[in-house]
Amino acid sequence: MSPLPKNLTDSSSPHPEEACRAVSKDAPAGSGASWSILRDAADAAPQDEGSGASEPDSREALRRGWCPSTLRPMETGDGWLVRLHPPGNALTPGQLRRVAELAEMHGNGLIEISARANLQLRGVSAQTHPALVEALLAEHLVDETEHDGPQKLVLTSPLAGHDPSELIDAAALAREIGQHARMVAGLPAKAGVIVDGGGLSLDDFAADLRVVAAEEGKIAIGLPDDTWLGPVTPSDAADAVIGLLHGLAAGRRAEPSAIRRLRDLPPAGLAKLIEASGLPMASAPQRCPAPARAGLFALRDGRFAAIIGLPFGRSDAGTLAEIADIAGRNGSNEIRCSPWRGLAFLGLDQKRAEAVLAAADALGLITQDMDPRLSVQACAGAPACSRGETPASGDAAVLAEAAAPLLASGLTLHVSGCVKSCAHPAAADLTLVGHDGRYDLVFNGTTRDTPTQRLDLSQIVQRLQPGQDFHTRLITGRASGPKV
Structure with missing residues (x-):
């Protein structure tokens, strides 16, 4: 070159x-x-x-x-x-x-x-x-389309194709959908499809379409408003998804300023899309238990994976270089990015997977599913982001410590430096939206929802303590359900 x-x-x-x-x-x-x-x-x-x-x-x-x-x-x-x-x-x-x-x-x-x-x-x-x-x-690390659509359409578990609890080969189906979707012109840049094969559940991630293994060899396809279609076989699933994506692209071409996601289609447009698909209505698949997001995982071939998290999704380059070297010395043959904002090291035997986790823990990375930082989604915020109105990442560290018992019990917290919600577009039990140095509070919602009040960080920390009103409210009501 x-x-x-x-x-x-x-x-x-x-x-x-x-x-x-x-x-x-x-x-x-x-x-x-x-x-x-x-x-x-x-x-x-x-x-x-x-x-x-x-x-x-x-x-x-x-x-x-x-x-x-x-x-x-x-x-x-x-x-x-x-x-x-x-x-x-x-x-x-x-x-x-x-x-x-x-x-x-x-x-x-x-x-x-x-x-x-x-x-x-x-x-x-x-x-x-x-x-x-x-x-x-x-390094063969650039894989981008020539059009303005999504550069990465499909999201899967980091263990897809290797998870012994999968009901379908989610990795193979995701590849097929991703390849064919590149031929669908006019998709919104933020369009997304989740392929959930029945291993580590992706119920809590937002998407336009959810392709979920309902049972062995049968797949249901989820649309907005809890509409589900199917069942379809794994061999027919990609064609069904591509047909629905063509409908989304057509809707966007008709109203480019109004249609950015499938949920933006008017009811009549969504009904027409469903009718054109030729798929019958289906019951929603049973919601899966919350998955482990970090730790040691057994794989289908007798090997193991070590999944780690980056605190609030970020790390310095030196730390990642060091953990890459450690994983390589221990025989990892593949590393995948995890939607829990971390890395999955595949192809390890159990002893070496445990060694990778121990090294990651020593480097300050997340290695246990109960780590409260895993339940906090935060963007970089100010000053790194020009749109950030609060130092979201630094404030997230304070909140993770202050609300550790709540987070360990399953609370989800989203700290966003502005209304864009780059770190977490879906609902959280508590969403904090930066506004002129303070935070707008949204319970059981997203940054798009109406806030209840605006407080500074110290006030929020105080009211998250046991016996205070936020603590009581959060243990009695939680955001739940997949967001499509």
Whole structure:
């Protein structure tokens, strides 16, 4: 691969956009597909997190966000955010170490894992972005579509295809849906499909369509408003899902400003979509028990997996490089990002999986399902995010400690620096929405719901204590049910 021109990495470049656009001007003739992708990256100016909002202070405008990617970074308070979608949601230990090195080299060394199991590198600049993209291409870690639809449509358990309790091969079905969905033009960027094979339950994650193994060899498909279709066989499920996605894309083309998710279709439009599918109505599958989100897991082939969590979904690059090396030395052959904002190390024997967990614990990572930090979803917040109105990540650490008994009993807490809810679009038992240094409180809802009051952090901490009103309210009512 040809080296990048000097002006792409020269920090003295007079304007960030000039440095990025220099890719297309100076690309050598015949340099191949990688230069074509770099040109695309250069021509896609970074978007601010509130991009598209005609009124920057409008809470409704902030909700109309979009999804960053490797080639189209997002402007944040600490530089550009680059979202990485590894092919098949899988990395080797060597690739994870390389990502950590690149985060240090081209960003500020902070790495996140999103609630849709994507890697995010923060603090990238216009000068460093082209070299970062080229390095990621060399590692075969860039897997992006050419259109404006979702870069990662399908979410599965990190153990999909290996979990002995699965009723279907969720990994194979997810691959089939993902491949065919790339041909569906016009899907909203935030469209999502969950494929739940019956292993680690994904009931608490939001999606447009839920593809759930109802029993051995039978699948139900969930739509908004608790509408379920089916059953279908695993061999027919992908076609059924693609047909429904075509309907969503058609609805968006008809009303692009109004239809961003399947739930935005009017009742008549949803009824027409269901009729066109030809699928019968079905009963909702039984809701599964809450899964373990971290720890030691037995796999189908007699091997084991070690699943760890990153505190509030973020870590410094050095820590991830170290755990990647430890996993590699212990024989892990595959690493997957987890929707519980962590990493699953597969292909280990039991003793070595336990060694990986012990090392992760020593590094301050989450290794036990009862860790209260696992029940707190938080974005970076201010000052890292230009839209953050509160330091959400730091406040989340305070709240996790203050509400540890509640969190251990199953409480879910979402701390959002603004109304966009990047970390957790679904409902939580308690949602805190940053507003001018304080938080709007929503019980059993999302950032889109009407808050009951606005308080500062110290007031919230005080009222979460035993005997106080928030504590009492939270132990008597919980948000529940899958969000489609």
